[in-house]
Amino acid sequence: MEFSWWLVLLAGIIGWCIGYDNIRLVFSSLWSRQATDLATLLPGHKDRVERDAELDGLLRQYPVDEVSYDVYETLGDAFRRRGEYSRAIGVHEHLLASGALSDEHRQLTILELSRDYAGAGLLDRVEALLVPLVKEHPQGLGARTHLLRLYEKQQEWESAIELARESQVLPAEERDSLIAQYCCEIAALHELEDKLDESKQWLKKALKSHSACSRALLMLGRQCIELKNYDESLEHFSEIEKNHPELAPEIAESMFFALTHSDDPTAMPKHLEYVRQRQNSYSVIKLARDAISRLEGEQSASEFFIEQIAHRPSLKGLRDWAERELEMTKPRDKEKVAAMVEMLRGVVDEKPVYRCNRCGYRCKQIQWRCPGCENWNSVKIIIGAEGE
């Protein structure tokens, strides 16, 4: 069979295999006997050893050029999609070894091969492949992004910082925010080992890169509470409220704790005044209610609570209101109200608190990097009746 017919037939089979209907319709009627032979090469066939030998034979038999490049790429892509990494690697290594690729195609093939290696778990090979490519083409975004993802996966945060810092293609704001997150990751590791001084140094580096990094401010605020530096912690929390008011529920508990223990007797009344002038998330309303009750009495606290809840109804508010009603219910109705409270508790407990605005991933604890789509800063607190 002539080479050009082999390409046509291979493209048809790949299209059939990976579901590209348009390719399949064009080529499916051609060369039925050869199609049967080539089908043994494709993922899903039982005889893997024989198939691999046959693949190697074919790869050696047909030359690589700009015409056949697309077919080889489609074949490699099909193998990787099916989890046949060793065969995808075979195709892409064969392309590179040919020495017949244009510079653009060579770069793309290296990226594809790095994906094959990553899929096969050969992460050291991914790094060995991408580091020279990034140096060779500092303007190329693909290799740098892949390499950053690899460093993130391996938690090589200092390498990631260096790579991001050298980037000439990431927008400055995105780059600085990313570097701040990497610094926070290192700070978190030190925090786990109770090395608060080292952790603090990295958090300061994070803020130097991105002064509004709420993660660094939050960690610093909580570390200050650990060290009983309540007024300093309040400075960090105030910065978060100023730059990221949507994080108010996340910091509410720590902030009210610091306010309660502050040396400044005017700190809590000032903050309560600020809270009264705005609409608040439920966590803030609840904590402010308790503080008002202590400072001004139950009547004032109850009036604040009802007014705020009317502006921002939520399942959590309904649950807490029902719990208070239960205490005052007459004995003959107690069982019914208790059942309602139980039901509300169950509903609220099952609700996720955070959601990724890129992929919809939901969780109960804040994630600075979404486990679903691996984006940074895309997981946000759910605001509304079902959340805060």
Ligand SMILES: [Zn+2]
């Ligand atoms: Zn996501």
